[in-house]
Amino acid sequence: MKLTxxxxxxxFPSHNIGTSSYLLESADFSLLIDCGSGALINLEKLKDPLSLDAVILSHYHADHIADVGVLQYYWQLHPEHYKLKELPIYGNTEDMDNFKKLDWPKSTQKMGFSADDSLQIGPFEISFLxxxxxxxxxxxxxxxxxxxKVxxxxxxxxxxDQLVDFCKDADVLMTDTNFDNSNTSxxxxxxxxxxxAHLALDSHAKRLILTHLPDDQRLAKIKQEVAQVINDQIRVQLAQEGLQIDI
Ligand SMILES: [Zn+2]
Ligand SMILES: [Zn+2]
Structure with missing residues (x-):
């Protein structure tokens, strides 16, 4: 599979960089993971947004769903495609108000999940924590x-602590690393x-991508602090727009 x-x-987006959004492809299947600010315009650089097969959302904070509305309009306003299919958007059902918004007429269809589910979405089997x-x-x-591959x-x-088991033996582990070590709250x-860094080592991840990053000089500090712990045992990269990883 290929992660972009x-x-x-x-x-928040800043300096032309958008918020949480990742494209995962396997064979002809395209899954959008989160749909943050700038997702649609960056997706369009790579492929026709109408060729998406599904979207899945980690949660309903704005930096993860900012572009859901415009993606829904995009599908709705291309009627030549909505007749073929509606785009399924998977979201958790614990927040019903936001979950219901994933339905949009002649465009997208809400699909629910909860913590205990294991979903088969195209070529991907997805479990949750x-x-x-x-x-x-x-x-x-x-x-x-x-x-x-995982x-x-x-x-x-x-x-x-439960993250360690959940992340076990991942081929690629993508972690929310929004803070440097000076945050001791x-x-x-x-x-x-x-x-x-410790999560990656403890779970025996094969490769680590640091994401959900802050937009400032803390980036260099975060990278250095992670590198000190990892000590070249596994490959580590900061997330970058357009970065593609074959998994
Ligand atoms: Zn959040
Ligand atoms: Zn967030």
Whole structure:
């Protein structure tokens, strides 16, 4: 499968970089993971948005769903395509108000999931772990059925021990690393550089992508702090717009 990063900032877009949005492709199947600010315009650079097969949302914070509305209009206003199919958008059913908005006439269809579900979406088998975040949020473990390769996306979360098992042996682990190690507050809704790095080592990830990044000089600090812990044991990269990873 091929992962392409469309946007990776946490919170808000800035300096022409969008927020959480990732394209995952296997054979002819295209899954959009999160649909943050700038997702549609960056997706369009790569492929016709009408060729998407499904969308899945980790949670309903604005930096993860900002472009859902315009994606729905895009599909609705291309009637030559909506007659063929509606685009399924998978979201959690714990937040019903936001879940219901995933239905849009002649455009998109809401599809629910909860923590215990295991979904087969095209060539991907997806299981979930509810994370530590102020709203219902779900990490995703995505297995490509044909190859058994594994991508784990932590979604937005503070660190908690159950993540280690959930992330176990991922071929690619993509972690919310919004904080450098100077953030020592008692309650954190995102992981620090140290926490991401230790999660990758403890879960025996083969490759680590740091994402949900801040848009400032802390990036260099985060990268350095992660590198100190990882110590070249696995490959680590900061997320970048357009970065493609074959998994
Ligand atoms: Zn976020
Ligand atoms: Zn969030």
């Amino acid at each position: 990063i469309l946007g990776y900032l946490g919170g 509810k994370t530590h975040h102020p709203v219902p949020t779900f990490a995703m473990r995505i297995v490509e059925t044909t190859t058994q 991508l784990v996306f932590t979604a937005d979360t503070g660190y908690f 008692d309650v954190r809704w995102h992981m620090t550089a140290d926490e991401s």
